[in-house]
Structures are given as C-alpha cells and as structure tokens.
Amino acid sequence: MQADVELGLWQRQWRAEPYDPSALKQRVERETRAMRRFVIGEIAVTIVFGGGSLAWAALSVRTDALVLALGVWAFIAMAWTISFLLRRGAWAPVTATTTAFLELSILRCRRRRESIGAQSVLYVLIVGFDLTWIYFARPSRAAHGIAAFLTSGEIAWVWGVTLALAVFAVWQKRRLGRELEMLTRLQRQIGGG
Amino acid sequence: MTSSPRERTRAELERWFDELLAAYGSALGRLAASYTRSAAEQEDLVQEIALAIWGALPHFRGECSERTFLFRIAHNRALAHVARRRLPLAESDAIPEIEDATPDPEAALSSEQEGRLLMAAIQRLPVAYAQVVTLMLEGMTYQEIAEVLGISETNVGARLTRGRDMLRRLLRSANAG
Numbered sequence: 001m002q003a004d005v006e007l008g009l010w011q012r013q014w015r016a017e018p019y020d021p022s023a024l025k026q027r028v029e030r031e032t033r034a035m036r037r038f039v040i041g042e043i044a045v046t047i048v049f050g051g052g053s054l055a056w057a058a059l060s061v062r063t064d065a066l067v068l069a070l071g072v073w074a075f076i077a078m079a080w081t082i083s084f085l086l087r088r089g090a091w092a093p094v095t096a097t098t099t100a101f102l103e104l105s106i107l108r109c110r111r112r113r114e115s116i117g118a119q120s121v122l123y124v125l126i127v128g129f130d131l132t133w134i135y136f137a138r139p140s141r142a143a144h145g146i147a148a149f150l151t152s153g154e155i156a157w158v159w160g161v162t163l164a165l166a167v168f169a170v171w172q173k174r175r176l177g178r179e180l181e182m183l184t185r186l187q188r189q190i191g192g193g
Numbered sequence: 194m195t196s197s198p199r200e201r202t203r204a205e206l207e208r209w210f211d212e213l214l215a216a217y218g219s220a221l222g223r224l225a226a227s228y229t230r231s232a233a234e235q236e237d238l239v240q241e242i243a244l245a246i247w248g249a250l251p252h253f254r255g256e257c258s259e260r261t262f263l264f265r266i267a268h269n270r271a272l273a274h275v276a277r278r279r280l281p282l283a284e285s286d287a288i289p290e291i292e293d294a295t296p297d298p299e300a301a302l303s304s305e306q307e308g309r310l311l312m313a314a315i316q317r318l319p320v321a322y323a324q325v326v327t328l329m330l331e332g333m334t335y336q337e338i339a340e341v342l343g344i345s346e347t348n349v350g351a352r353l354t355r356g357r358d359m360l361r362r363l364l365r366s367a368n369a370g
Contacts, residue, residue, distance in 0.1 A: 006361075007329070014223065014330040016308040021218025021239070025211065028243045094245045094266050095252065097343025098324070101269040105276070182276040189282070190321045190342075 050076055064137050071129050075122070082118050086111045102187045109183055113176040116169050123165065127158060206250055213246065217263050220331050224264070227315050227327050228271040229280065242270045257340055260333070264341045268324060275320075283319045314363040322356030325349055 049072055057069040087108075096104065135149050149155065201209070225238040245266050253262055275282070315323050328338045335346045335353075342349070 006357075010311060010360075011330050011332065013307045013311045014327075015219075016305060017223050017226065017312055019219045019222025019226070019239075021214050021222060021243075024214055024218060024239065024243050027240050028210075028247050031240065031244050032247065094269050095249050095262060096269070097265060098268050098272065098341065099343035101265075102272060105273060109276075178279055179276050182279055182282075183272075185282060186272055186276060186320060189319055190324070191344075 046076060064133070068133055071133065075126050075129070078122060078125075082115065082122065086115045086118070099190065102183060102190060106180065106183045106187060109176055109180045113173060113180065116173050116176075120166075120169055123162075127162065131155070131158070201251065210247055210250060213259065213263065214243065217260070221263070221267055223312075223331075224267050224327055225271065226312055227323055228275055230316065234278070234280070238271060238274050241274060242267045245270045258337070261337055261340045264328060264331070264333070268341060272320075283317050283323075310364065310367055311360075314360055314367065317363060318356060318359055322352055322359060325352045326356040326360060329353060 053065075053069040053072040057065040093104075094101070131150070134155075135146065138149070144152075221242055222235065222239055225235045225242065229235045229238055246263060249262075249266055253259075257265075274280075315326060318326060324342060325338055328341060333341070335349045338349045339346045344352075
C-alpha cells in the first residue's frame with residue numbers, strides 16, 4: 001500500500017503544476033493560417049514560373065521561349081520526382097506509437113540529409129540551363145564572349161546567391177547530422193520491447 | 194462526438210478540438226514542461242503539439258481512446274522537438290544531483306513548491322523513464338501507456354519500477370539538500 005500512497009501524493013503534486021491552455025487555440029489558428037499561406041505560395045511559384053513560361057511560349061511562337069518552357073517544366077518534374085523518391089516510405093505519421101515514430105523520424109532525417117546532395121545537383125543544372133539560355137538570348141553575345149558574360153555585373157548576383165545557398169546547404173547538412181545523432185540517442189534510450 | 198471523421202464539418206472539428214484542449218490542455222502543458230527547461234520552450238512545444246493534434250483530428254478513426262491518441266501525438270512531437278532543438282538529455286541510469294527548489298529546508302513545502310520539485314526531478318530522468326512516469330502520473334493504465342509508446346506492458350512495468358525508484362532517490366536528495 002505504501003507505493004499507492006506515494007503515487008497518490010505524486011499525482012496530486014504533478015497536477016498542481018499550473019498551466020493555462022486558454023490562449024492555445026488562437027495560436028494554433030494563427031499558425032494554421034501561416035502554413036496555408038506557405039502552401040499557397042509554393043503553388044503560386046509553380047503556376048507563375050511553369051504557367052508563365054508556357055503562356056509566353058504559346059503567345060510568342062518563338063523557339064527560345066519554347067526551349068525555356070520545356071526546361072522549366074523538366075526541372076519542375078525533376079524536383080517533384082526527387083521529392084517523391086526521398087519521401088517514399090519515410091512519412092512519419094504523428095499518431096504512430098512513439099517507437100514507430102522514432103524509427104520513421106530517423107529514416108526521414110537521413111533522407112532529408114541525403115536530399116541536400118540531389119538538390120545541389122538540381123540547382124547546378126538549373127543555373128547552367130538558365131545561364132546558357134540567357135547567353136544565347138542576348139544579341140550582344142558575339143561581341144563579348146562567354147567569360148565576359150559570366151563575370152559581368154548583371155550576372156554577379158547569381159554567384160552571390162549560389163554562395164549563400166552553398167553556405168546554407170553546409171549548415172543544413174550539419175544541423176540534420178546533429179538532429180540525426182539526437183534521434184539515434186533517443187531511440188537508444190527508448191528502445192522497444 | 195459520434196459521427197465518423199469523414200462526416201465531421203469544420204465547425205464540429207473545432208468544437209471537438211476545444212473540448213480536447215479543455216479536458217487535456219493542462220496535461221499537455223505538464224508533459225511539455227517535462228521535456229523542456231524553460232517556460233518559453235514549454236510554450237513553443239505545447240503550440241507544436243496542439244497544431245499536430247489539430248492536423249491529426251480529421252484522421253482519427255477511433256482505433257484507440259482519445260487520450261491515447263492525444264498523448265501519442267504529444268510525446269512524438271516532444272521527441273521531435275528535443276531532437277531538433279538539441280535539448281539536454283539525461284543519458285544514463287545514474288542519478289544526477291538535483292537543485293533544491295526550496296528556500297528554507299526547515300520550512301514545510303507548499304504544494305506548488307513540491308510540484309516544481311517533482312517536475313525538476315522528472316526532467317532529470319532519462320527519457321525512457323520520464324515518459325512512463327509522466328503517463329502514470331496522468332493516471333494511465335499499463336495497457337494505455339504501452340499503446341502510447343509502442344512497448345509491451347511488461348516493459349512498461351519494468352520501466353515504471355526503475356523510474357519510480359530513480360524519482361524517489363532524486364526527490365530524497367533534493368529534500369535533504
């Protein structure tokens with residue numbers, strides 16, 4: 001009986017811990033709206049770039065516009081394929097048991113880490129395609145040459161963005177590595193059985 | 194809530210969500226506190242948990258009790274939060290020292306102080322023990338705890354015995370301090 005008295009005492013002390021959940025619903029609603037705006041933003045980007053390039057190709061009836069539209073849609077398809085392959089079997093339902101959730105979270109974290117390499121390759125392909133397209137679309141290309149084009153002031157921002165993204169990718173890979181290490185430690189502690 | 198999830202309108206889901214927060218909001222706050230070390234961190238985690246519950250409600254098919262469903266989500270979100278923020282983990286079964294939350298060891302502790310002391314002790318338990326102990330403190334049975342965590346009832350019993358022993362020693366050392 002001693003144990004039950006102790007448990008009863010602990011339960012009273014535990015439930016005395018104050019927490020007021022009254023403002024929680026408003027915060028959840030605010031966060032839900034923000035998430036909805038983010039999803040709408042992603043769809044809008046696909047519509048603007050994918051749809052815009054197609055519309056331009058159809059209206060202008062120009063070969064370079066058609067090449068650009070094909071390139072944009074090829075990259076959209078590649079991005080979705082990579083995303084699908086990396087997520088396959090790694091969706092961690094939040095309602096799974098804790099043990100199952102941890103296993104899937106570790107798998108998902110590994111995949112997200114691996115995806116940085118694939119995303120980097122995709123980025124290089126997109127930049128390569130875009131720069132090639134811009135170079136050949138310029139009427140003054142013959143006068144300047146490729147080296148002058150790549151080092152010109154109007155292209156400098158591409159290298160700036162590339163550098164910033166490379167730094168972000170390295171940081172993200174390290175952060176995911178640490179998260180993976182924590183998840184593995186948690187799995188080791190929690191185990192199963 | 195007797196209608197199937199597919200039939201629930203947004204208004205019904207919102208009402209159900211309100212009911213769940215009213216019934217379990219405090220428990221979710223306590224659970225979040227057991228994983229975190231500051232009030233701000235606790236608030237962030239409770240919000241993450243509530244958001245995950247809101248997202249999962251339309252998919253609830255009644256294969257377990259509402260309470261089991263909620264605590265699964267809460268513990269899963271909490272573990273993901275701990276991993277992402279790299280919050281400190283008690284690594285082994287060795288009992289760490291606990292800071293005394295009482296200003297005067299001679300004075301009788303108020304229930305709030307005792308609650309804080311208990312929370313501080315639970316925060317210092319390794320996660321595997323803290324989980325079963327907090328679920329036990331919420332009044333869950335072995336079977337319910339096993340359903341939340343995905344471990345056997347035998348394992349729940351073993352972890353509870355060890356967890357309670359560690360908690361007892363932590364509280365004793367804090368009270369003696």
